[in-house]
Amino acid sequence: MENKKNPKYLPILGYGENLIEPAQKNFGNGPTVFPRTYSEAKARVKKNIIELKRDISQIPREKKIDEIIVTVRLNEKFLAKSYTPNSLFRESKFENVGSRRWIKPLEETTVISKMHFVKVNSSSLDALEDALSKEEAILTKSFKNDIRKLENLSLLKSDEVMQGFEDQWEEGTVEFVLHPFGEKSDKVIEKFKALLIENNVLPEKIKIKEYHDGPIFISALVKRQVIDNISDFNPLRTVHPLKVNLFPELRSFQTDELSLIPPKGEYTSPIKVGVFDGGVDESNPYLSKYVKENESVPSIPHPSGIQHGTQVAGVVLYGDLNKYESFSQLSDPVVVVESFRVLPKSDPRDFDLYEAIDLIEKIVPERNDIDVYNLSFGPIGPIIDDEISRFTYALDTLAWNYRKLFVVAVGNDGHKPAPLNRIQAPADLVNGLGVGSFTYDYSNMGKKRAFYSCIGAGREGCKVKPDLVAFGGDDKFPIHLLSLNHKGKELSAGTSFSSPYIAGKAAELLGRCKQFNALSSRALLIHAATNPNNVDNDLGYGVLDQSVDEILNCDENKVTIVYSASINPTGIAKLSIPLPLNSKLKGDIYISWTIATLSKANMLHAEDYTESAIEHTFYPHHKKYSLKNGKKTKTVHIDNDSELINDLIKEGWQLSGQPVSSSPIKYQNETEKRVELKWDTVVKNWKVMRNTSLEQPFLLLHGMGRNGSSFERMDYSAVVTIHAPKYQGNLYEDILNEYKVLQPISIRSRNEVLIRV
The missing domain is CATH 3.30.70 (Alpha-Beta Plaits)
Structure with missing residues (x-):
């Protein structure tokens, strides 16, 4: 969609960071009550x-x-x-x-x-x-x-020490996590290896990964007796089982004829999505000009892996194939795929994925041309609150160090009894997107969680999981995918195919809006999602089934502004919400906001995993303050009630340091009501206000750091939408006229992005 040809297309407004001002806030705490003298x-x-x-x-x-x-x-x-x-x-x-x-x-x-x-x-x-x-x-x-x-x-x-083992567990691959010992780590590893070998664990089956200032991960194939014998090794922090299928479970229902014509191949795109998977069929006419196979593990490709990787790549490029009319020709895709085969493992008897993680950690820093990666595989089994897998920690660290966005399928065990239906690593990452699947309710065609899609909550630092859901199909409404048979298609279902849809959208956002980064893309996608419950453990922040043009579009009375900035831990920033000061504001005003931050992850502190976050407070009216005298409170207008304020202050009343704040709409899910999302890397809130209650509203952002990270600046992206259904006039134009520092973002059309071959 091009702006010149369609004047009704109103791009969202950028440069909201020009409205941000430094501020101060008083933080009051009551006396600490200790349990004993x-x-x-x-x-x-x-x-x-x-x-x-x-x-x-x-x-x-x-x-x-x-x-x-x-x-x-x-x-x-x-x-x-x-x-x-x-x-x-x-x-x-x-x-x-x-x-x-x-x-x-x-x-x-x-x-x-x-x-x-x-x-x-x-x-x-x-x-x-x-x-x-x-x-x-x-x-x-x-x-x-x-x-x-x-x-x-x-x-x-x-x-x-032992986490996540079922009573009947007798043998399998496990991950040991040892405490960091600095210069003495070699001695700790040597002693632990000797203990494993003494318990008949084969030396060649022991894999070790040590992180600077982080824990030591060791995987090995062991029997139950081995764990019983060494669980009291003092430097051992935890041990948990690792279960991995060679490839995620494929819910294939049938095959059908692929009655679509491949793209002409006249154009290619510079926008790339990295796909870590089981490889890809480069000879497929729907992929051959848009997918490149890169460095891979030194193993023989597996047909199931090639099939899975081909289907994932197809979704990145085209989405669900059954949305196209029969015998229509596909357009040249606006993104291309860089495929990296990390499966199967060189030794099929190993189940730890360390080889795949090693390759991911090598590739991501080398590929400056790729900002978004999709992963539709991972270990089987629910995440454990008290420990974090190496896979999750590796992705969060790469996202922090290299400013990349990882989009990860949450897993296909959502039909199992709790807690086995909980999301699976590495979809619990705090610096990326965990994606689940929705399908359609047969009775009313409404959207609902697909029965197999794993549910939240996530871990500390990103409790709302899945972040998003996209169409993944089920037996009644399967998703249509490419096949190794070039003339056929697979009818299937799975979160493996929801995740690449989101990854393609994230990359397209970045490629078509050069002023955005991976963090902006993440915030925009979550902000655009819709959930009838606002937030819950089934759909997370909600369904994303919009095109990039729709995500980046405003209406005359519904305007979205993007703010991209950074803040010091302990810093305070005032983020103004640009609401025009005029009489055209009537009725209810709907304000929603999403704030995404990038946080350094600390594996050593499982419940304090995120080292930084932003606490926010909403202030609807910049001139309404509170006066307090003991338990008595009055709300006053700083101008209209100036005489009353002076009189009450003389009587001992105290005026608040900031205007009166207002709490946003509470999350509907009962679990989310009982937990504090203070340290989460994403927050999404909503507020409905009468027009008379709003005047120069703003958000006050408070940067917070912990675990020694108080010296590092935090990047964040905030997206705010103002919806005034009864606005008499053009809210979009009035905001631009009154707030000159804002500008419509520059969106490149598909034709501007694509390059003739």
Whole structure:
């Protein structure tokens, strides 16, 4: 669709960052309530130290090194990162090497708290004992309060090390995660390998991957007895099973004649989508001019892998084939595919995908010409809240380091009983998109989650999963795909085919709007999605079935603005929402906003996995403030009520530092109501306001960093839509006239993108 030929096409407005101003905000916290007095806590910790020293002395030499990993378990009131007992750690010379959730049993229920992993030695514990023996008056307040936060000091229990194993599990490939030990990592790995070999694990079946400032991942094929024998290896953080089919389950229903004519091949496109899969049939006439096979694993291609990769590539280029009329000719696609065969593995008996991950980690930094990658495969089984797979961590780290967008299928086990129906790694990544499938309700043709599509919630840092859903088909409404038989097509279903649809759209957005980056594309796609419940665990943020032109289009009374900027952790920014100051504003006004951030991931802190995020507050009227006096509160207009404000201040009332804020529409899903999305990399909210309640509204953004990341700037992209159905005039033009710094984005048409061959 071209602007010149269709004057009604109104591109969304860009350069919203020119409306952002620095701001200040006061953050008030009430007094901290501790579960016990210092004297009570001191006696408790002293007893812990005696028991801990005894337990450490009983660890066999082959299962420990000089420094011991100890858990510091906190009371459930102290989950926030700000409650980390740093004074205690400094005083005792404890080295904090990670954290995760701790499920604390109570008499009739359980509560979630946090445990920290620390490295200690005998002198560390002696130092803590010495501190506890000092007079209370000479100890710092912060140290005493840290002691009061503690529930327990102990070693990690074997049943806490083993994660995700079913009772009947007897043998298989597992992933061990070891704590980081810096210069002593080689010694830790050597001891652990020796322990595995001693337990009859073949050395050639042991694979190791170490990350700088991160954990050590080791995969191996083992029996249940091996895990029982080594789960008390002290540097071991966790072990979980790895199950991988050679290729994702294909729900093929039948084949049919492909009554479509291949594109002419007159044009090609510079917009590329990287596809990691099982290879591709480059001779297929629908792919031959638009797909290139690249570097691959040193294994023989598998027919099922070629079939799967061919179908995925076809969806990237054309979407669902049954949307085209029979005997019509396909247009030259606006994107092309760079295929990387990472399956099957060289040794079909290995099930860890480490070979595929190694290749992905090699390729992505080398390919500056590819910004969007699709992955329609991964390990089988639901994600585990307390641990993160190497695959997920690898993608999040690549996305952060190289500003790439990974689009990942969530998995096809959505029909299984909970929790086996939960999304699968690496779709739990926090810097990319996890994509599920929708299909049609046979009774009313409404959209619903396909029965096989895995559901949320996601993990800490991106709890709303899937991020998006696209058509994936089912037995009644299958998706039509390319086949290895060039004259036929496959009728199938699966999240494998929803994900590449989204990947193609993401790449097209970037290719047609040069001012956008991968983060902008991610924010725009989520903002454009629709869900009748706003957000839920079935559809996530909702269905995306719009064209790129539709995503980038405004109406006269429905205007979208994109802001791309960065913020310092602890920084405050005022993001103005450009609502014209005139009398044409009538009735209800609908405002929605989506904010996506890019966060460094920290594998060592499973429940604090995202190192940065943006907290936001909505202020609908810039002149309405609150006055408080004890429990009494009044809302006042800073101009119209100036005399009243002065009188009340003289009586002891206090004026708020910011205007009165307004809470957005709550998420409908009960799970989301009970969790805090404060540290998520994506937030999407909605608000309906009367026109009289709005005047120069704005969002106040607060950058937040943790795990030592407070010095790194955070990139973010915000998308805001203003919908005024009863606006008397042209809202789009009035915004442009009043806010001169905004401009319609420059959208290249398909003809401007395509290059004649």
